[in-house]
Amino acid sequence: MAVQVDRSGVTHVPLRSRWTVAGLLNHQRYVIRFWIANVVVGADLPVPWTDDSPHEDWNADPEVTVETFVDTLRQEWEDALSLLATYPPGEPASQADEDGRHPTVGWVLSHLLAEVSRHAGHMDAVCEILELSPVD
Template identity: 35%
Template sequence: MDTKATLHRYLALRRDDLLAKLDGLGEYDLHRPMTPTGTSLLGLAKHVAYVQLGYLGDVFDRPAGRPYPWDDGEDDADMWATADERGADVVALYRFSAAHADATIEALPLDAVGEVPWWPEERRHPTLHTVLVHLTVEVARHAGHADVVRELVDGSVGMNRDNPNLPERSAEEWRAFRARIEGAARTAARAGAPAADG
């Protein structure tokens, strides 16, 4: 497998991981904020959809012809879904953005140069290779966020249905494992262990 195909494959896998975290949930659980900063499953999917449209669309002069939610001036408008945005709408946008991104990847060589106007001048003209690495890391990061958010929503864990990537434990074994970690944390605090750097 060549370098472009490998990068594309990993991007597609991480996209699927994130999207799988939305499976089987109703509108409330998809929309509801699960962290103090408002992170929701639908917000993560919406954000990744627009990030893909930007990095693998506009950056390479291949606009998708869709307005961005922040065009109206609201900060973080891509990070949450309004009451009018249904789960199916965001999933359709996510799939559209993936198809648009895939077309850009297929059409351009890895050394094609784009322009990222929001990056510092010295990095403003990356290659497709650089953008693919950047985007894959970003999607993987948000898929990880979705892992945690989904666990908070309904206790579902694992990378996806086909690959849980976790040891098989009963609910009681997970409680004991968590209690062991909690115990280690309390012992470290009592011992005055310094905070980890980095």
């Protein structure tokens, strides 16, 4: 006998930590924007987090579809790739870190790879949890 699970709205149902799929997608969008546009290029594009609200990028409007968050994340990556086209990996980023050093573009890309990979693992676990399996 298979267990019947209602998955409606599952993309916005938070865990106790307030984690949601939509929130993760929103977070990734702003992390990419911050590191590529702001740190590498030196732009000053807005990000939602502040000292008073450091995790604001994890909040996602439950009225917005996950597909919209996916589309927005894809657009952020397209914008980032366009910006990166003129920055070789060994070039120092425009923005210095807290100790005054400028990470290289390669370091920023490695950092983003680790960030995206970590969150892909979170998504993999969520997908596995949501899989229907027969109950014995």
